Amino acid sequence: MSVQTNILSILNNLPQGVQLVAVSKYHPKESIEQAYQAGQRVFGESKVQELVDKYQALPKDIAWHFIGHLQTNKVKYIAPFITLIHSVDSFRLLEEINRQGQKCNRTIPCLLQIHIAQEETKFGFTPDECLSLLSEGKWQQLNHIEIKGIMGMASLTDDDNQILHEFSILQQLFQHIKSTYFSTTLSFCELSMGMSGDYPLAIQKGSTMVRVGSSIFGERNY
Numbered sequence: 001m002s003v004q005t006n007i008l009s010i011l012n013n014l015p016q017g018v019q020l021v022a023v024s025k026y027h028p029k030e031s032i033e034q035a036y037q038a039g040q041r042v043f044g045e046s047k048v049q050e051l052v053d054k055y056q057a058l059p060k061d062i063a064w065h066f067i068g069h070l071q072t073n074k075v076k077y078i079a080p081f082i083t084l085i086h087s088v089d090s091f092r093l094l095e096e097i098n099r100q101g102q103k104c105n106r107t108i109p110c111l112l113q114i115h116i117a118q119e120e121t122k123f124g125f126t127p128d129e130c131l132s133l134l135s136e137g138k139w140q141q142l143n144h145i146e147i148k149g150i151m152g153m154a155s156l157t158d159d160d161n162q163i164l165h166e167f168s169i170l171q172q173l174f175q176h177i178k179s180t181y182f183s184t185t186l187s188f189c190e191l192s193m194g195m196s197g198d199y200p201l202a203i204q205k206g207s208t209m210v211r212v213g214s215s216i217f218g219e220r221n222y
């Protein structure tokens with residue numbers, strides 16, 4: 001299957017209002033160009049250096065999303081151009097994104113990453129940690145970031161019921177945060193969940209953004 005065919009068949013199955021983030025990490029620029037020619041403009045990357053290289057080489061109307069673990073000392077390299085950071089996992093990182101946003105004279109859209117999966121290695125806030133960050137309120141002073149929603153990953157399992165359960169925890173948390181902290185704005189509107197193996201389940205639970213890599217580009221060579 002070609003990249004173009006894969007993209008078109010995924011887009012055909014996405015309901016209105018669900019955005020496809022094509023996860024191009026570890027894939028060459030040529031693969032991104034193929035997707036671009038199929039009309040795809042939103043790409044997700046998880047390594048800063050790789051993202052910067054691709055940003056510099058590829059068309060400037062691409063919207064780049066950062067989806068990997070982001071170290072505070074590297075925020076400055078992506079701050080000038082990043083469209084959305086999905087993976088904010090500490091207040092310190094939020095502060096640094098704010099500082100770099102200020103330097104570039106822009107407001108950087110962010111999602112708070114929530115850890116719900118069983119695997120230990122995944123980064124992110126627990127739902128409780130996320131709620132205490134929000135209730136502390138210090139984030140309200142950060143004028144160069146905009147919290148647009150939350151991102152999460154389900155466990156790696158074949159058990160659809162468990163995956164659905166985890167996505168529905170994210171969905172409820174999203175609704176709770178939206179009504180508690182963002183009821184007077186439309187800006188908190190993104191629920192980023194769903195990958196190649198589970199995005200149809202994520203859509204059932206209200207995902208607004210699916211991050212799909214291998215179903216588009218094939219297996220990654222690490």
Ligand SMILES: *Cc1c(COP(=O)(O)O)cnc(C)c1O
Binds near residue numbers: 023067068194195213
């Ligand atoms: C790699 C990655 C994806 C894409 O995974 P696939 O299984 O290849 O679709 C999605 N989200 C995050 C956070 C990732 O790191």
